[in-house]
Amino acid sequence: MxxxxxxxxxxxxxxxxxxxxxxxxxxxxxxxxxxxxxxxxxxxxxxxxxxxxxxxxxxxxxxxxxxxxxxxxxxxxxxxxxxxxxxEQIIDEDPTLKIEHPKVQRLLPSALSESEVDSLLNEPDKELEIEHRDAVMLEVLYASGLRVSELVGLRLEQLNLRQGVLRILGKGGKERLVPLGEAALEAIEGYLTAVRPLLVSDLQNPTVFPSMRGREMTRQTFWHRIKLYAQRSGIRKNITPHTLRHAFATHLVNHGADLRVVQLLLGHSDLSTTQIYTHVAKARLQRLHSQHHPRG
The missing domain is CATH 1.10.150 (DNA polymerase; domain 1)
Known part of the structure:
Protein backbone atom coordinates (compact mmCIF):
# COMPACT_ATOMS: atom_id res chain seq x y z
CA MET A 1 0.00 0.00 0.00
CA GLU A 88 -3.81 -2.20 12.05
CA GLN A 89 -0.72 -4.47 11.96
CA ILE A 90 0.71 -2.57 9.00
CA ILE A 91 3.98 -2.02 10.91
CA ASP A 92 5.62 -4.03 13.70
CA GLU A 93 7.18 -1.18 15.68
CA ASP A 94 6.25 2.45 16.40
CA PRO A 95 9.19 4.67 15.28
CA THR A 96 7.93 7.60 17.39
CA LEU A 97 8.01 5.62 20.64
CA LYS A 98 11.28 7.07 22.01
CA ILE A 99 11.00 10.58 20.55
CA GLU A 100 10.58 13.15 23.30
CA HIS A 101 8.03 15.92 22.91
CA PRO A 102 9.68 19.33 22.40
CA LYS A 103 9.18 21.70 25.32
CA VAL A 104 6.64 24.34 24.40
CA GLN A 105 6.43 27.64 26.22
CA ARG A 106 2.77 27.99 27.05
CA LEU A 107 1.69 31.56 26.41
CA LEU A 108 -1.03 32.94 28.65
CA PRO A 109 -4.06 34.12 26.71
CA SER A 110 -4.47 37.88 26.67
CA ALA A 111 -7.73 38.48 28.51
CA LEU A 112 -9.71 41.68 28.78
CA SER A 113 -10.34 43.18 32.19
CA GLU A 114 -13.92 43.33 33.44
CA SER A 115 -14.08 47.08 32.76
CA GLU A 116 -12.79 46.53 29.21
CA VAL A 117 -15.45 43.88 28.63
CA ASP A 118 -18.11 46.35 29.83
CA SER A 119 -16.79 48.97 27.40
CA LEU A 120 -16.78 46.49 24.52
CA LEU A 121 -20.29 45.20 25.23
CA ASN A 122 -21.72 48.71 25.50
CA GLU A 123 -20.08 50.01 22.32
CA PRO A 124 -22.54 48.83 19.60
CA ASP A 125 -25.33 51.28 18.78
CA LYS A 126 -28.57 49.38 19.43
CA GLU A 127 -30.52 51.87 17.35
CA LEU A 128 -28.93 50.18 14.30
CA GLU A 129 -30.24 46.69 13.57
CA ILE A 130 -26.85 45.18 12.67
CA GLU A 131 -25.13 46.68 15.70
CA HIS A 132 -28.00 45.55 17.93
CA ARG A 133 -27.41 42.02 16.63
CA ASP A 134 -23.69 42.41 17.34
CA ALA A 135 -24.38 43.66 20.87
CA VAL A 136 -26.40 40.53 21.62
CA MET A 137 -23.73 38.29 20.10
CA LEU A 138 -21.06 39.89 22.29
CA GLU A 139 -23.28 39.52 25.36
CA VAL A 140 -23.92 35.83 24.62
CA LEU A 141 -20.25 35.17 23.87
CA TYR A 142 -19.11 36.63 27.18
CA ALA A 143 -21.95 35.01 29.14
CA SER A 144 -21.39 31.52 27.74
CA GLY A 145 -17.74 31.20 26.69
CA LEU A 146 -18.75 29.72 23.33
CA ARG A 147 -16.24 29.28 20.53
CA VAL A 148 -16.90 31.86 17.80
CA SER A 149 -17.73 29.04 15.36
CA GLU A 150 -20.37 27.79 17.83
CA LEU A 151 -21.85 31.28 18.14
CA VAL A 152 -22.13 32.10 14.43
CA GLY A 153 -23.50 28.62 13.76
CA LEU A 154 -26.13 28.83 16.50
CA ARG A 155 -29.60 27.60 15.43
CA LEU A 156 -32.99 28.47 16.88
CA GLU A 157 -33.58 24.86 17.97
CA GLN A 158 -30.48 25.08 20.17
CA LEU A 159 -32.08 27.78 22.34
CA ASN A 160 -34.08 26.87 25.41
CA LEU A 161 -35.08 30.27 26.74
CA ARG A 162 -37.47 28.85 29.32
CA GLN A 163 -34.61 27.00 31.03
CA GLY A 164 -32.05 29.62 30.07
CA VAL A 165 -29.57 27.25 28.37
CA LEU A 166 -27.96 26.65 24.99
CA ARG A 167 -27.49 23.15 23.58
CA ILE A 168 -24.08 23.22 21.91
CA LEU A 169 -22.53 20.60 19.64
CA GLY A 170 -18.81 21.19 20.07
CA LYS A 171 -15.57 19.64 18.82
CA GLY A 172 -15.69 15.93 18.12
CA GLY A 173 -19.50 16.05 18.03
CA LYS A 174 -19.69 16.36 21.83
CA GLU A 175 -22.86 17.98 23.13
CA ARG A 176 -22.98 20.23 26.19
CA LEU A 177 -25.56 22.45 27.86
CA VAL A 178 -24.39 25.99 28.53
CA PRO A 179 -26.33 28.25 30.92
CA LEU A 180 -26.97 31.90 30.13
CA GLY A 181 -27.03 34.70 32.65
CA GLU A 182 -30.04 36.98 33.07
CA ALA A 183 -28.48 39.80 31.03
CA ALA A 184 -27.74 37.55 28.05
CA LEU A 185 -31.13 35.85 28.26
CA GLU A 186 -32.95 39.19 28.32
CA ALA A 187 -30.81 40.43 25.41
CA ILE A 188 -31.63 37.36 23.25
CA GLU A 189 -35.35 37.53 23.98
CA GLY A 190 -35.51 41.21 23.00
CA TYR A 191 -33.43 40.61 19.88
CA LEU A 192 -35.55 37.66 18.68
CA THR A 193 -38.74 39.69 19.08
CA ALA A 194 -37.75 43.09 17.71
CA VAL A 195 -34.57 42.80 15.59
CA ARG A 196 -34.08 39.37 14.04
CA PRO A 197 -37.34 39.52 12.00
CA LEU A 198 -35.90 42.60 10.26
CA LEU A 199 -32.72 40.72 9.28
CA VAL A 200 -34.28 37.59 7.75
CA SER A 201 -36.73 37.48 4.89
CA ASP A 202 -37.21 33.71 5.12
CA LEU A 203 -39.05 32.79 8.31
CA GLN A 204 -37.76 29.21 7.95
CA ASN A 205 -34.15 30.43 8.33
CA PRO A 206 -32.84 28.69 11.48
CA THR A 207 -29.79 30.95 11.99
CA VAL A 208 -30.03 32.92 15.24
CA PHE A 209 -27.57 35.63 14.17
CA PRO A 210 -27.78 36.02 10.37
CA SER A 211 -25.43 38.16 8.30
CA MET A 212 -26.62 41.25 6.44
CA ARG A 213 -27.52 38.91 3.56
CA GLY A 214 -29.62 36.74 5.83
CA ARG A 215 -27.11 33.88 5.82
CA GLU A 216 -24.88 32.32 8.46
CA MET A 217 -22.08 34.72 9.33
CA THR A 218 -18.46 33.62 8.98
CA ARG A 219 -16.04 33.57 11.92
CA GLN A 220 -13.86 36.09 10.11
CA THR A 221 -16.73 38.55 9.67
CA PHE A 222 -17.59 38.48 13.36
CA TRP A 223 -13.91 38.81 14.28
CA HIS A 224 -13.74 42.01 12.22
CA ARG A 225 -16.89 43.26 13.95
CA ILE A 226 -15.28 42.66 17.38
CA LYS A 227 -12.11 44.49 16.32
CA LEU A 228 -14.23 47.42 15.13
CA TYR A 229 -15.96 47.80 18.50
CA ALA A 230 -12.68 47.34 20.37
CA GLN A 231 -11.14 50.14 18.34
CA ARG A 232 -14.13 52.42 18.89
CA SER A 233 -14.10 51.76 22.65
CA GLY A 234 -10.39 52.55 22.92
CA ILE A 235 -9.17 49.02 23.71
CA ARG A 236 -5.60 48.70 22.48
CA LYS A 237 -5.07 45.00 23.23
CA ASN A 238 -4.78 42.46 20.43
CA ILE A 239 -8.27 41.07 19.86
CA THR A 240 -8.64 37.50 18.60
CA PRO A 241 -11.74 35.37 17.89
CA HIS A 242 -11.26 33.79 21.34
CA THR A 243 -10.83 37.03 23.31
CA LEU A 244 -14.23 36.96 25.02
CA ARG A 245 -14.01 33.19 25.55
CA HIS A 246 -10.73 33.77 27.40
CA ALA A 247 -12.30 36.62 29.37
CA PHE A 248 -15.27 34.42 30.30
CA ALA A 249 -12.99 31.67 31.68
CA THR A 250 -10.50 34.02 33.35
CA HIS A 251 -13.16 36.05 35.15
CA LEU A 252 -14.90 32.87 36.37
CA VAL A 253 -11.62 31.56 37.83
CA ASN A 254 -10.78 34.98 39.31
CA HIS A 255 -14.12 34.90 41.15
CA GLY A 256 -13.52 31.41 42.53
CA ALA A 257 -15.22 29.09 40.05
CA ASP A 258 -14.23 25.43 40.23
CA LEU A 259 -11.89 24.50 37.38
CA ARG A 260 -13.90 21.41 36.42
CA VAL A 261 -17.04 23.52 36.06
CA VAL A 262 -15.14 25.89 33.76
CA GLN A 263 -13.90 22.85 31.82
CA LEU A 264 -17.47 21.66 31.25
CA LEU A 265 -18.68 25.10 30.22
CA LEU A 266 -15.84 25.55 27.72
CA GLY A 267 -16.24 22.04 26.33
CA HIS A 268 -12.60 21.07 26.96
CA SER A 269 -12.06 17.32 26.77
CA ASP A 270 -8.94 17.53 28.95
CA LEU A 271 -8.67 19.42 32.23
CA SER A 272 -5.03 20.31 31.44
CA THR A 273 -6.32 22.60 28.67
CA THR A 274 -8.43 24.49 31.20
CA GLN A 275 -5.66 24.72 33.78
CA ILE A 276 -4.00 27.56 31.89
CA TYR A 277 -6.63 29.83 33.43
CA THR A 278 -5.28 29.13 36.89
CA HIS A 279 -1.98 30.56 35.64
CA VAL A 280 -3.84 33.60 34.33
CA ALA A 281 -5.43 34.11 37.74
CA LYS A 282 -2.07 33.70 39.51
CA ALA A 283 -0.42 36.14 37.12
CA ARG A 284 -3.12 38.68 37.90
CA LEU A 285 -2.68 38.24 41.66
CA GLN A 286 1.08 38.64 41.33
CA ARG A 287 0.58 41.83 39.34
CA LEU A 288 -1.81 43.24 41.94
CA HIS A 289 0.62 42.32 44.72
CA SER A 290 3.56 44.04 43.04
CA GLN A 291 1.48 47.15 42.35
CA HIS A 292 -0.13 47.58 45.75
CA HIS A 293 1.99 45.86 48.38
CA PRO A 294 4.57 48.15 50.03
CA ARG A 295 7.27 45.55 49.51
CA GLY A 296 5.92 44.25 46.20
Whole structure:
Protein backbone atom coordinates (compact mmCIF):
# COMPACT_ATOMS: atom_id res chain seq x y z
CA MET A 1 0.00 0.00 0.00
CA UNK A 2 1.46 3.38 -0.99
CA UNK A 3 1.80 6.42 1.29
CA UNK A 4 -1.20 8.23 -0.17
CA UNK A 5 -3.52 5.28 0.52
CA UNK A 6 -2.19 4.93 4.07
CA UNK A 7 -2.82 8.60 4.77
CA UNK A 8 -6.36 8.39 3.37
CA UNK A 9 -7.15 5.34 5.52
CA UNK A 10 -5.76 7.04 8.62
CA UNK A 11 -7.71 10.28 8.06
CA UNK A 12 -10.90 8.31 7.42
CA UNK A 13 -10.36 6.56 10.76
CA UNK A 14 -10.04 9.95 12.49
CA UNK A 15 -13.44 10.94 11.16
CA UNK A 16 -15.10 7.63 12.03
CA UNK A 17 -13.62 7.20 15.51
CA UNK A 18 -13.13 10.74 16.82
CA UNK A 19 -15.47 12.84 14.68
CA UNK A 20 -12.72 15.40 14.07
CA UNK A 21 -13.58 18.50 12.04
CA UNK A 22 -12.68 18.87 8.36
CA UNK A 23 -10.04 21.47 9.26
CA UNK A 24 -8.35 19.09 11.72
CA UNK A 25 -8.47 16.23 9.21
CA UNK A 26 -6.93 18.50 6.57
CA UNK A 27 -4.12 19.48 8.98
CA UNK A 28 -3.26 15.81 9.63
CA UNK A 29 -3.33 15.06 5.91
CA UNK A 30 -1.07 18.02 5.07
CA UNK A 31 1.49 17.11 7.77
CA UNK A 32 1.71 13.51 6.62
CA UNK A 33 1.92 14.36 2.93
CA UNK A 34 4.87 16.68 3.62
CA UNK A 35 6.56 13.98 5.68
CA UNK A 36 5.95 11.42 2.92
CA UNK A 37 7.46 13.71 0.29
CA UNK A 38 10.57 14.27 2.44
CA UNK A 39 10.97 10.54 3.07
CA UNK A 40 10.73 9.76 -0.63
CA UNK A 41 13.62 12.16 -1.24
CA UNK A 42 15.63 10.05 1.22
CA UNK A 43 14.59 6.68 -0.29
CA UNK A 44 12.14 5.92 2.49
CA UNK A 45 8.36 5.71 2.83
CA UNK A 46 5.92 6.06 5.70
CA UNK A 47 5.90 2.31 6.40
CA UNK A 48 9.66 1.93 6.16
CA UNK A 49 11.11 4.57 8.45
CA UNK A 50 12.96 4.66 11.74
CA UNK A 51 13.31 6.97 14.71
CA UNK A 52 16.48 8.56 13.30
CA UNK A 53 14.78 9.61 10.05
CA UNK A 54 11.85 11.16 11.89
CA UNK A 55 14.22 13.02 14.21
CA UNK A 56 16.14 14.28 11.18
CA UNK A 57 12.90 15.52 9.63
CA UNK A 58 11.90 17.36 12.81
CA UNK A 59 15.39 18.85 13.11
CA UNK A 60 15.28 20.10 9.53
CA UNK A 61 11.91 21.74 10.15
CA UNK A 62 13.28 23.46 13.26
CA UNK A 63 16.37 24.61 11.36
CA UNK A 64 14.12 26.23 8.75
CA UNK A 65 12.36 28.25 11.46
CA UNK A 66 9.55 25.98 12.62
CA UNK A 67 8.42 26.91 16.14
CA UNK A 68 8.53 24.40 18.98
CA UNK A 69 4.71 24.48 19.10
CA UNK A 70 4.54 23.51 15.41
CA UNK A 71 7.05 20.70 15.97
CA UNK A 72 5.01 19.46 18.94
CA UNK A 73 1.86 19.41 16.80
CA UNK A 74 3.71 17.59 14.01
CA UNK A 75 5.02 14.97 16.44
CA UNK A 76 1.48 14.48 17.75
CA UNK A 77 0.34 13.83 14.18
CA UNK A 78 3.14 11.30 13.59
CA UNK A 79 2.48 9.51 16.87
CA UNK A 80 -1.20 9.18 16.18
CA UNK A 81 -0.50 7.95 12.64
CA UNK A 82 2.04 5.31 13.65
CA UNK A 83 -0.11 4.06 16.52
CA UNK A 84 -2.86 3.57 13.96
CA UNK A 85 -0.50 1.63 11.65
CA UNK A 86 0.65 -0.49 14.60
CA UNK A 87 -2.93 -1.23 15.62
CA GLU A 88 -3.81 -2.20 12.05
CA GLN A 89 -0.72 -4.47 11.96
CA ILE A 90 0.71 -2.57 9.00
CA ILE A 91 3.98 -2.02 10.91
CA ASP A 92 5.62 -4.03 13.70
CA GLU A 93 7.18 -1.18 15.68
CA ASP A 94 6.25 2.45 16.40
CA PRO A 95 9.19 4.67 15.28
CA THR A 96 7.93 7.60 17.39
CA LEU A 97 8.01 5.62 20.64
CA LYS A 98 11.28 7.07 22.01
CA ILE A 99 11.00 10.58 20.55
CA GLU A 100 10.58 13.15 23.30
CA HIS A 101 8.03 15.92 22.91
CA PRO A 102 9.68 19.33 22.40
CA LYS A 103 9.18 21.70 25.32
CA VAL A 104 6.64 24.34 24.40
CA GLN A 105 6.43 27.64 26.22
CA ARG A 106 2.77 27.99 27.05
CA LEU A 107 1.69 31.56 26.41
CA LEU A 108 -1.03 32.94 28.65
CA PRO A 109 -4.06 34.12 26.71
CA SER A 110 -4.47 37.88 26.67
CA ALA A 111 -7.73 38.48 28.51
CA LEU A 112 -9.71 41.68 28.78
CA SER A 113 -10.34 43.18 32.19
CA GLU A 114 -13.92 43.33 33.44
CA SER A 115 -14.08 47.08 32.76
CA GLU A 116 -12.79 46.53 29.21
CA VAL A 117 -15.45 43.88 28.63
CA ASP A 118 -18.11 46.35 29.83
CA SER A 119 -16.79 48.97 27.40
CA LEU A 120 -16.78 46.49 24.52
CA LEU A 121 -20.29 45.20 25.23
CA ASN A 122 -21.72 48.71 25.50
CA GLU A 123 -20.08 50.01 22.32
CA PRO A 124 -22.54 48.83 19.60
CA ASP A 125 -25.33 51.28 18.78
CA LYS A 126 -28.57 49.38 19.43
CA GLU A 127 -30.52 51.87 17.35
CA LEU A 128 -28.93 50.18 14.30
CA GLU A 129 -30.24 46.69 13.57
CA ILE A 130 -26.85 45.18 12.67
CA GLU A 131 -25.13 46.68 15.70
CA HIS A 132 -28.00 45.55 17.93
CA ARG A 133 -27.41 42.02 16.63
CA ASP A 134 -23.69 42.41 17.34
CA ALA A 135 -24.38 43.66 20.87
CA VAL A 136 -26.40 40.53 21.62
CA MET A 137 -23.73 38.29 20.10
CA LEU A 138 -21.06 39.89 22.29
CA GLU A 139 -23.28 39.52 25.36
CA VAL A 140 -23.92 35.83 24.62
CA LEU A 141 -20.25 35.17 23.87
CA TYR A 142 -19.11 36.63 27.18
CA ALA A 143 -21.95 35.01 29.14
CA SER A 144 -21.39 31.52 27.74
CA GLY A 145 -17.74 31.20 26.69
CA LEU A 146 -18.75 29.72 23.33
CA ARG A 147 -16.24 29.28 20.53
CA VAL A 148 -16.90 31.86 17.80
CA SER A 149 -17.73 29.04 15.36
CA GLU A 150 -20.37 27.79 17.83
CA LEU A 151 -21.85 31.28 18.14
CA VAL A 152 -22.13 32.10 14.43
CA GLY A 153 -23.50 28.62 13.76
CA LEU A 154 -26.13 28.83 16.50
CA ARG A 155 -29.60 27.60 15.43
CA LEU A 156 -32.99 28.47 16.88
CA GLU A 157 -33.58 24.86 17.97
CA GLN A 158 -30.48 25.08 20.17
CA LEU A 159 -32.08 27.78 22.34
CA ASN A 160 -34.08 26.87 25.41
CA LEU A 161 -35.08 30.27 26.74
CA ARG A 162 -37.47 28.85 29.32
CA GLN A 163 -34.61 27.00 31.03
CA GLY A 164 -32.05 29.62 30.07
CA VAL A 165 -29.57 27.25 28.37
CA LEU A 166 -27.96 26.65 24.99
CA ARG A 167 -27.49 23.15 23.58
CA ILE A 168 -24.08 23.22 21.91
CA LEU A 169 -22.53 20.60 19.64
CA GLY A 170 -18.81 21.19 20.07
CA LYS A 171 -15.57 19.64 18.82
CA GLY A 172 -15.69 15.93 18.12
CA GLY A 173 -19.50 16.05 18.03
CA LYS A 174 -19.69 16.36 21.83
CA GLU A 175 -22.86 17.98 23.13
CA ARG A 176 -22.98 20.23 26.19
CA LEU A 177 -25.56 22.45 27.86
CA VAL A 178 -24.39 25.99 28.53
CA PRO A 179 -26.33 28.25 30.92
CA LEU A 180 -26.97 31.90 30.13
CA GLY A 181 -27.03 34.70 32.65
CA GLU A 182 -30.04 36.98 33.07
CA ALA A 183 -28.48 39.80 31.03
CA ALA A 184 -27.74 37.55 28.05
CA LEU A 185 -31.13 35.85 28.26
CA GLU A 186 -32.95 39.19 28.32
CA ALA A 187 -30.81 40.43 25.41
CA ILE A 188 -31.63 37.36 23.25
CA GLU A 189 -35.35 37.53 23.98
CA GLY A 190 -35.51 41.21 23.00
CA TYR A 191 -33.43 40.61 19.88
CA LEU A 192 -35.55 37.66 18.68
CA THR A 193 -38.74 39.69 19.08
CA ALA A 194 -37.75 43.09 17.71
CA VAL A 195 -34.57 42.80 15.59
CA ARG A 196 -34.08 39.37 14.04
CA PRO A 197 -37.34 39.52 12.00
CA LEU A 198 -35.90 42.60 10.26
CA LEU A 199 -32.72 40.72 9.28
CA VAL A 200 -34.28 37.59 7.75
CA SER A 201 -36.73 37.48 4.89
CA ASP A 202 -37.21 33.71 5.12
CA LEU A 203 -39.05 32.79 8.31
CA GLN A 204 -37.76 29.21 7.95
CA ASN A 205 -34.15 30.43 8.33
CA PRO A 206 -32.84 28.69 11.48
CA THR A 207 -29.79 30.95 11.99
CA VAL A 208 -30.03 32.92 15.24
CA PHE A 209 -27.57 35.63 14.17
CA PRO A 210 -27.78 36.02 10.37
CA SER A 211 -25.43 38.16 8.30
CA MET A 212 -26.62 41.25 6.44
CA ARG A 213 -27.52 38.91 3.56
CA GLY A 214 -29.62 36.74 5.83
CA ARG A 215 -27.11 33.88 5.82
CA GLU A 216 -24.88 32.32 8.46
CA MET A 217 -22.08 34.72 9.33
CA THR A 218 -18.46 33.62 8.98
CA ARG A 219 -16.04 33.57 11.92
CA GLN A 220 -13.86 36.09 10.11
CA THR A 221 -16.73 38.55 9.67
CA PHE A 222 -17.59 38.48 13.36
CA TRP A 223 -13.91 38.81 14.28
CA HIS A 224 -13.74 42.01 12.22
CA ARG A 225 -16.89 43.26 13.95
CA ILE A 226 -15.28 42.66 17.38
CA LYS A 227 -12.11 44.49 16.32
CA LEU A 228 -14.23 47.42 15.13
CA TYR A 229 -15.96 47.80 18.50
CA ALA A 230 -12.68 47.34 20.37
CA GLN A 231 -11.14 50.14 18.34
CA ARG A 232 -14.13 52.42 18.89
CA SER A 233 -14.10 51.76 22.65
CA GLY A 234 -10.39 52.55 22.92
CA ILE A 235 -9.17 49.02 23.71
CA ARG A 236 -5.60 48.70 22.48
CA LYS A 237 -5.07 45.00 23.23
CA ASN A 238 -4.78 42.46 20.43
CA ILE A 239 -8.27 41.07 19.86
CA THR A 240 -8.64 37.50 18.60
CA PRO A 241 -11.74 35.37 17.89
CA HIS A 242 -11.26 33.79 21.34
CA THR A 243 -10.83 37.03 23.31
CA LEU A 244 -14.23 36.96 25.02
CA ARG A 245 -14.01 33.19 25.55
CA HIS A 246 -10.73 33.77 27.40
CA ALA A 247 -12.30 36.62 29.37
CA PHE A 248 -15.27 34.42 30.30
CA ALA A 249 -12.99 31.67 31.68
CA THR A 250 -10.50 34.02 33.35
CA HIS A 251 -13.16 36.05 35.15
CA LEU A 252 -14.90 32.87 36.37
CA VAL A 253 -11.62 31.56 37.83
CA ASN A 254 -10.78 34.98 39.31
CA HIS A 255 -14.12 34.90 41.15
CA GLY A 256 -13.52 31.41 42.53
CA ALA A 257 -15.22 29.09 40.05
CA ASP A 258 -14.23 25.43 40.23
CA LEU A 259 -11.89 24.50 37.38
CA ARG A 260 -13.90 21.41 36.42
CA VAL A 261 -17.04 23.52 36.06
CA VAL A 262 -15.14 25.89 33.76
CA GLN A 263 -13.90 22.85 31.82
CA LEU A 264 -17.47 21.66 31.25
CA LEU A 265 -18.68 25.10 30.22
CA LEU A 266 -15.84 25.55 27.72
CA GLY A 267 -16.24 22.04 26.33
CA HIS A 268 -12.60 21.07 26.96
CA SER A 269 -12.06 17.32 26.77
CA ASP A 270 -8.94 17.53 28.95
CA LEU A 271 -8.67 19.42 32.23
CA SER A 272 -5.03 20.31 31.44
CA THR A 273 -6.32 22.60 28.67
CA THR A 274 -8.43 24.49 31.20
CA GLN A 275 -5.66 24.72 33.78
CA ILE A 276 -4.00 27.56 31.89
CA TYR A 277 -6.63 29.83 33.43
CA THR A 278 -5.28 29.13 36.89
CA HIS A 279 -1.98 30.56 35.64
CA VAL A 280 -3.84 33.60 34.33
CA ALA A 281 -5.43 34.11 37.74
CA LYS A 282 -2.07 33.70 39.51
CA ALA A 283 -0.42 36.14 37.12
CA ARG A 284 -3.12 38.68 37.90
CA LEU A 285 -2.68 38.24 41.66
CA GLN A 286 1.08 38.64 41.33
CA ARG A 287 0.58 41.83 39.34
CA LEU A 288 -1.81 43.24 41.94
CA HIS A 289 0.62 42.32 44.72
CA SER A 290 3.56 44.04 43.04
CA GLN A 291 1.48 47.15 42.35
CA HIS A 292 -0.13 47.58 45.75
CA HIS A 293 1.99 45.86 48.38
CA PRO A 294 4.57 48.15 50.03
CA ARG A 295 7.27 45.55 49.51
CA GLY A 296 5.92 44.25 46.20
Missing amino acids: DDSSLIDRFVDSLWLEAGLSENTQAAYRTDLRKLSKWLQQHNRCLRVVGRDELLAYLAEKMKKGSKSSSSARLLTTMRRFYRYLLR
